Amino acid sequence: MRAHSKVRPGITAGFISVIFSLVVAGSVGTATAGHSPGPVAPIDDPIDGHIDDGAIQMELQTVTEGKGLTAPNWGTYAPGVPGVLFVVDQDGPLWAVNLETGDKNKILDTASLLVPLILDADERGFLGVAFHPDYAANGLLYTMTSEPIPGTASTPDQQPNHLATVREWTVPNPTANVMKRQPLTPAANSRVLFTILEPQFNHNGGALFFGTTPADRNLMYITSGDGGCADDQNGQLGIAGEGPCISHEGPGNAQNPDKLLGKILRMDPLTDTVPTIFASGFRNPFRASSDRADLGGTGMIWTADVGQNNIEEVDARIVQGGNYGWHLKEGTFQFNPNGTALNGFASDGFVFANTPGEPAGLIDPVAQYDHDEGVASIGGFVYRGSELPELFGTYVFGDYSDGFNSANGRVMYVVEDDKADPDERTPNVFNLVNGHINLFVLGMGEDMNGELYLLANKSGGPDEERGVVMKLVRECADDADCRD
DSSP, X not given: OOOOOOOOOSOOGGGOOOEEEEEEETTEEEEEEEOOSXXXXXXXXXXOSEEEEOSSOOEEEEEEEOTTOOOEEEEEEETTEEEEEEEEETTSEEEEEETTTOOEEEEEEOGGGSOOOOTTTOOOSEEEEEEOTTHHHXXXXXXXXXXXXXXXXXXTTOSSOEEEEEEEEEXXXXXXXXXXXXXXXXXXXXXXXXXEEESSSSOXXXXXXXXXXXXXTTOEEEXXXXXXXXXXXXXXXXXXXXXXXXXXXXXOGGGOTTOOTTEEEEEOTTTOSSOEEEEEOOSOOOEEEEOOGGGTOOOOEEEEEOOSSSEEEEEOSOOTTOBOOTTTXXXXXXXXXXXXXXXXXXXXXXXXXXXXXXXXXXXXXXXEEETTTOSOEEEEEEOOOSSOGGGTTOEEEEESOSSTTSOOOEEEEEOTTOOOOTTTEEEEEEESXXXXXXXXXXXXXXXXXXXXXXXXXXXXXXXXSOEEEEEEESSOOTTSOEEO
């Protein structure tokens, strides 16, 4: 999830330059990089203006906290099970949370399947869940977990590192009282649908969700990151010190049509054995969602793509075959991966020019902000609930924190037709909850009715039972734990 944080080696970046050309191959764009004749210089502060509070302001009311809940990163609903939010916990459990009382019940536990986690910094673990749209009849749900490569230790500096594993689980009597269920077990209740070999431990994506239109309601979407390290190039050094990093040959994983990494994937899990590439050019689309067509939305996909050193972005209405830029661009800025030629050590890439709409064939984000404001965008949802009509049709998302140790996450929303001068204010992005919330933001959730939830914790990693689930409300109840 996190942005790359390695200190850039001390070289003069202005003497290394890149010019990009785009080659469209089939339905997925690919790109190659060549050297330009002149120098390019990095932009240290791409967007001078800061994010302001928006005209719409909301509060966060705690639904449940702690007592087993560690690092919640995704919340969703199950068809036929009203009043419950199902919450993915990075260290293994899937919790059923009663939205009226805050009580929770562990309905399955993937902990025995996972690689050993680095408790304060890991991006692996239990990363996603999706319930089949016919769950009430067939009892099928799907999970994304980071599992060991057979015969290996799966330590952070191991390459390749782990298997991103999508499993299908079968729930007996799916609409029975979920708050009294015993946890399902992997051996008895699940089977592996497919795996992706992950070269490093970070940039894993991991979102799972079904489409919401009649045309794609049976199709499951899966997000995958570019495979880790930095710059999406071979020979880079990883943030755990591993290197040279493998599996980023040629144009990099995100631009390679033969790799499932750095993509949004799609499949019918009842008939397909492997997913196909839906869209490409992503660094780490950690969370993504469908704009709920069943609640008046468009059914289009939105995601937030975690940036590297400079830009966090929101990508809207993802189109099949679309190329969203990485590592040719970071946001609307061109990106120089900076090579790996410094005495055999990798160097850090950088943005060097703001070129909206160029190179041709790449799709720019609808919103972006730089690292003066946050360090890792957390994708959310287009609001389609009924309790907050002023927010209807608005994309709500978050950011992990303003620093890796500060626990200063935030909740924001997108206004696409904003005309702000980027030197005065960050365009298209506004705070929805005033300022920072003194927690690390790890994910968001959406219930059956389209109401939204923020998932966070105090530590930033899967190391303490300090997770919290909060509902987005106009005003907290008088006796509620509230962040405003």
